[in-house]
Amino acid sequence: MKTYLGIDIGSISTNLVLIDEKNQVLDHLYLRTDGNPIKAVQNGLKKLKEKILGDIKIAGVGTTGSGRQLIGAIVGADIVKNEITAHAKGALHFIPEARTIIEIGGQDSKIIILRDGIVVDFAMNAICAAGCGAFLDAQAFRLKIPVEEFGPIAVESEKPTNISGRCTVFAESDMIHKQQVGHSIKDVVAGLCQSLVRNYLNNVAKGKDIQPPVVFQGGVSENTGIKKAFEKSLGKEIIVPQYNTVMGAFGMALLAKQNSKDESQFKGFEISEQEINCSSFECRACPNYCEIIEARIDGKVASRWGDRCGKWS
Numbered sequence: 001m002k003t004y005l006g007i008d009i010g011s012i013s014t015n016l017v018l019i020d021e022k023n024q025v026l027d028h029l030y031l032r033t034d035g036n037p038i039k040a041v042q043n044g045l046k047k048l049k050e051k052i053l054g055d056i057k058i059a060g061v062g063t064t065g066s067g068r069q070l071i072g073a074i075v076g077a078d079i080v081k082n083e084i085t086a087h088a089k090g091a092l093h094f095i096p097e098a099r100t101i102i103e104i105g106g107q108d109s110k111i112i113i114l115r116d117g118i119v120v121d122f123a124m125n126a127i128c129a130a131g132c133g134a135f136l137d138a139q140a141f142r143l144k145i146p147v148e149e150f151g152p153i154a155v156e157s158e159k160p161t162n163i164s165g166r167c168t169v170f171a172e173s174d175m176i177h178k179q180q181v182g183h184s185i186k187d188v189v190a191g192l193c194q195s196l197v198r199n200y201l202n203n204v205a206k207g208k209d210i211q212p213p214v215v216f217q218g219g220v221s222e223n224t225g226i227k228k229a230f231e232k233s234l235g236k237e238i239i240v241p242q243y244n245t246v247m248g249a250f251g252m253a254l255l256a257k258q259n260s261k262d263e264s265q266f267k268g269f270e271i272s273e274q275e276i277n278c279s280s281f282e283c284r285a286c287p288n289y290c291e292i293i294e295a296r297i298d299g300k301v302a303s304r305w306g307d308r309c310g311k312w313s
Contacts, residue, residue, distance in 0.1 A: 002059040004260065005048075006253030007041060007075070008086065008246065009033065009067030012106025012133065013219055014040035015249040016048055023093065023254065027051050028246045030219075037067040038074065038276050045075075045272040058268075060260035062086075062252035066108075073295055073303035074276060076265040079255055083248055084122050088112050090251030091215045094241040099211040102230065102238075103247075104200065104220035106133040111205045125204050133220045135171065135199075139192050142172060143185065147223075150189055154225025157190035164195065171195055193225035197233050212236045217247040267297075274298050283307060 003026060008015040014037060016029045029047055033040045062079040063072040064086035072080040083103075091101050092114070101112040109132050113121035125132065133147075140147035154160075161183045164174040171192070178188055214236050220226055221244045230238045243250050274297050283290045290307045304312040 001054065001056050003056045004060045004253045004257040005058055005062070005266070006086075006249040006251065006256060007044070007061070007063045007065075007071060007077075008083075008248035008252065009037045009041065009063065009065040009071050010105055010248075011066055011108070013245075014044060014065075014067075015246040016041075016044040017243070017246050017249040017253045018048060018052065019250070019253045019257065021257070023257070025243060025250065026056075028243060028249070030245050033067075037071060038278070041071050041075065042272040042276070045269050049269040049272070058264055058266045060256035060264050061266045062256035062259075064248050064252045069305060070278070070293070070295070073305060074267075074297070075271055076267040077256075078261065078265050079252070079259050081252065081255060084110065084112055084119060086248040086251035086255070087217065088114060088119050088251070089254050090243070090247040091217060091241065092117055093250070093254060094243075095213055095215055095239060098213050098215045098239075100208075100214045102200075102205075102214060102216045102221075103218040104132060104216075104226075105218045106137070108132060109200055109204050109218075109220075111208055111210075113208055113210075121208065123204050123206075123208065132196075133218075135196055136192065136220070136223070139172065139175060142175070143189070145185075145189070150193065151222070151224035151226070153186050154190040154193045154223075155228060157184075157186045159187055160194050161187045161191035162194075163188070163191040190225060190229075193223065194229045194233075196220075197226060197229040201233060210234060210236075213239055215239050215241060217241060217244040219245050221245065271297070276302075280306070283312065285311060 006017045014031045014033045018026045061077045063077045068080050103110045110124040161178045164170045216238045277296050292312045293306045295303045
C-alpha cells in the first residue's frame with residue numbers, strides 16, 4: 001500500500017502524519033521536540049513503524065516547520081514547504097470554504113487569509129511570544145496548574161479578570177496582583193486566555209480582514225478557553241477541525257502525495273536507529289562567507305546546505 005508522510009518540526013512539538021492514497025489518516029503523532037528535532041523525528045519514525053501494521057511503502061515525504069530544511073535533508077524529503085502553505089493545504093481539505101486560519105503554536109503564531117481556496121495574505125508574530133502557547137505555559141507553571149486544564153477552568157468563569165497581555169513579564173506581575181486582591185483562579189485563568197487573544201488580534205492579526213469561516217488550529221486550539229475568547233472578541237463562530245494539532249504535518253502529507261514521483265527519496269525507517277550528527281563550517285570561497293550546515297549519518301556526509309551559490313549543497 002502506498003502511503004505519504006508529512007512531518008512538521010516546530011520549537012515545541014514535532015508532528016508526523018501518515019495518509020493513504022485516499023487521503024485517509026492511517027496514524028498521527030504529536031511529540032515534544034525538547035530542543036532536539038533530530039531525536040524527536042527519530043522517535044516519531046520509530047513509534048510510527050511500531051504502530052503501522054501490514055506492508056506499506058512510503059511513496060512521498062514532505063517536511064515543514066522551523067526545522068524543515070534540517071529534517072528534510074536527513075529523512076530524504078521529496079518536498080519542503082513553509083508553514084503557511086502546509087497549514088492552508090491541510091485546513092482546506094476539511095473546510096474548503098475557509099476564509100481565515102488562526103494558527104497558534106508554542107512559540108509562534110500566524111494568521112492566513114484565504115479567498116477562493118488561495119492564500120492572499122498572511123502574517124506571523126515577529127518579536128513577542130505573548131500571543132503564543134509559551135505565554136500560557138509560563139503562567140500555568142506560576143499557578144501550578146497543568147496547561148491542559150486551562151480550557152475547562154476558563155470556561156467556568158463568568159467574570160474574567162482583565163490581565164495585561166503586552167508581554168509575559170507584565171502579564172505575570174499583573175496576574176500576581178489580581179490574585180493578591182482576591183480574584184478567583186478560574187477568573188484569572190479566563191483573563192489569561194482573553195489576554196492571549198487580545199495580544200494576537202492587536203499584533204499578528206492587526207489590519208487583517210478576518211472573515212468567516214474562521215478555522216483555529218495548532219497546539220493552542222485544544223484550549224477551549226482560547227476558542228471561547230476568540231468567539232467573544234470576533235463575534236464569529238470558530239471552527240476547530242479534525243487533526244487540529246497536527247494540521248501542518250497533514251498538509252505536508254497531502255502535498256507529498258500531490259507531488260509524488262516514481263520513487264521517493266525517503267531514506268527509510270532505519271533512520272530512527274542511525275547515528276546522526278550536525279556541524280557547521282564557514283565557506284571562504286567568496287566574500288559571502290556562508291555558514292554551511294553538514295549532516296552526517298553513521299559518520300558519512302548525508303547532506304550540506306546553507307550556501308548561496310550551490311557549491312556545497
